[in-house]
Amino acid sequence: MTTTDELPEHVRRNREQWDQWATEYVANGEVSWRLGPGDEKWGIWDLPERDLRLLPDDLAGLDTIELGCGTAYVSAWLARRGADPVGIDNSEQQLATARRLQVEHGIEFPLLHGNAEHVPYPDASFDLAISEYGASIWADPFLWIPEAARLLRPGGRLIFLVNATLLMLAMPDEERPATTELLRPQRGLHRLEWSDDDSVNFALSHGDWIRLLREAGFEIERLAELYPQPGAATDFPYVTTEWALQWPTEEVWVARKTG
Numbered sequence: 375m376t377t378t379d380e381l382p383e384h385v386r387r388n389r390e391q392w393d394q395w396a397t398e399y400v401a402n403g404e405v406s407w408r409l410g411p412g413d414e415k416w417g418i419w420d421l422p423e424r425d426l427r428l429l430p431d432d433l434a435g436l437d438t439i440e441l442g443c444g445t446a447y448v449s450a451w452l453a454r455r456g457a458d459p460v461g462i463d464n465s466e467q468q469l470a471t472a473r474r475l476q477v478e479h480g481i482e483f484p485l486l487h488g489n490a491e492h493v494p495y496p497d498a499s500f501d502l503a504i505s506e507y508g509a510s511i512w513a514d515p516f517l518w519i520p521e522a523a524r525l526l527r528p529g530g531r532l533i534f535l536v537n538a539t540l541l542m543l544a545m546p547d548e549e550r551p552a553t554t555e556l557l558r559p560q561r562g563l564h565r566l567e568w569s570d571d572d573s574v575n576f577a578l579s580h581g582d583w584i585r586l587l588r589e590a591g592f593e594i595e596r597l598a599e600l601y602p603q604p605g606a607a608t609d610f611p612y613v614t615t616e617w618a619l620q621w622p623t624e625e626v627w628v629a630r631k632t633g
């Protein structure tokens with residue numbers, strides 16, 4: 375059992391921050407849990423799964439793990455499509471919402487409180503690992519990507535949604551919208567600490583994502599760069615619709631474990 379003192383510094387800081395933020399994510403969790411197969415919506419622009427087709431066509435009987443599941447609506451979507459999900463999250467408060475929603479919807483699956491960089495499951499336990507703004511941006515990619523590779527069976531898929539690299543270069547901070555200037559170097563892009571809170575998140579250049587994924591034993595099947603539909607709005611202050619119609623705000627990587 376890892377005590378809070380033994381957690382890496384970024385995991386400890388993010389745990390404290392997400393335990394505080396959890397109440398702000400309850401409403402989105404409630405709405406997202408209600409979305410049935412074919413009606414799922416991704417990311418800050420609510421982009422329809424029907425258009426994006428991020429999920430495998432057939433999830434029946436697949437063992438899945440959601441890395442940084444938060445309120446666990448993505449795992450609920452997978453369960454409704456026939457998968458056997460497990461969720462892991464660093465915030466007990468986020469998991470409290472997930473557990474309540476499991477009971478309300480009658481969809482129950484294991485939820486673990488822990489760090490997705492070190493998951494207490496044996497090698498090759500899962501067919502699909504997925505993360506939507508979870509470990510994908512809040513955990514260190516040089517730790518969680520090899521951990522996802524360890525957890526997956528040969529041929530298993532990894533699907534993760536992150537902030538677009540370009541957005542990370544153009545955003546002053548989490549509270550002010552992205553500009554048309556490059557505000558930080560892409561070279562060495564990795565750990566980001568915004569000035570207005572105590573959280574730590576992570577981003578990589580495309581070249582570094584490709585190198586890391588390939589070194590971990592993945593072949594890359596798809597990089598989807600996401601744009602909103604015209605007229606879409608988001609409550610998040612760090613990007614405007616006008617910006618997001620011109621440059622990608624979000625990216626989804628789909629990779630398959632080889633061997």
Ligand SMILES: C[S@@+](CC[C@H](N)C(=O)[O-])C[C@H]1O[C@@H](n2cnc3c(N)ncnc32)[C@H](O)[C@@H]1O
Pocket residue numbers: 385388389392399403441442443444445446447448462463464465468488489490491506507508509512513
């Ligand atoms: C924006 S939520 C994403 C989850 C889900 N899509 C949602 O919106 O509720 C980010 C989640 O990542 C979790 N998280 C941050 N660092 C983590 C880590 N190292 N391991 C597991 N979960 C982590 C946070 O606790 C938080 O619940």
